[in-house]
Amino acid sequence: MRKYLSDAGLASRVVVDSAGTHDYHVGCPPDPRAQAAARKRGYDLSSLRARQITQADFQQFDLLIGMDFNNLEVLQRLCPPAQKGKLGLLMAYAQRHNATVVHDPYYRGGKDFELVLSYIEDGCMGLMQSLVAHGALSG
Template sequence: MKHNGRCAVLFVCMGNICRSPTAEAVMRKYLVDAGLANRVIVDSAGTHDYHVGCPPDPRAQAAARKRGYDLSALRARQVTPADFEAFDLVLGMDFNNLDLLQRMCPPQHRGKLGLLMAYAQRHNATVVHDPYYRGSKDFDTVLSYIEDGCKGLMQSMVAHGALLG
């Protein structure tokens, strides 16, 4: 499905304050840098409502800022039923969130679901682990995984013609 010629990607983690907003910001920057920002709608959400309306975790913001990403304007929101219709790809950060998405998703949209790390090329991880209860070093690792996954995702979208007129 295209939205006025644009592809739409939703990144999902549990609370939408660490991993998924980081993925949203990273993907946006990659698209801007590649001159493709007008081709893709990027958003993020959480499977839970714990932090709705809150900004990203200060540790996630600090890790991102060190590498040139700005998360400060983002606010947490929860996945809605309409998201499964509106987005072409709904990418979870780990198996728990993917499982929740699969349970929430209408059958006709389940083909849109996946894991961000399926697109990774440098790291051999299958998921982006939740750094929330961990230290700042874990936020840096999470960011490295997300950068890898987003870079591979963008390359896959270009290779499959999703970003072409």
């Protein structure tokens, strides 16, 4: 998402962050297979570290996007009622792939990391276009 925003000259308008719904791997870098797939496409994930979602995230961010139904369920459970409209799924914004969710490739092979990255790119591009189309990034 950061790359798309940067390429569109919108990076200064949006704060992008990532957080897990569980405390697995907090403080750790992304899976080496994810880093390898990303590196092939020109993304450097080496400085990223996992963190778990916090209550402050529901106040700080305008959108909280889950990758799958399990993530969305946890977000819904943790989310204050007044913030529920901020929740969604990334693939709702996808334009090229007809998938409902981004499945976790952790217990799968390298090709699954490539597919997941394609889904994420599609969803992120669609999300950015949706934000622009709805005036969320206008001056």
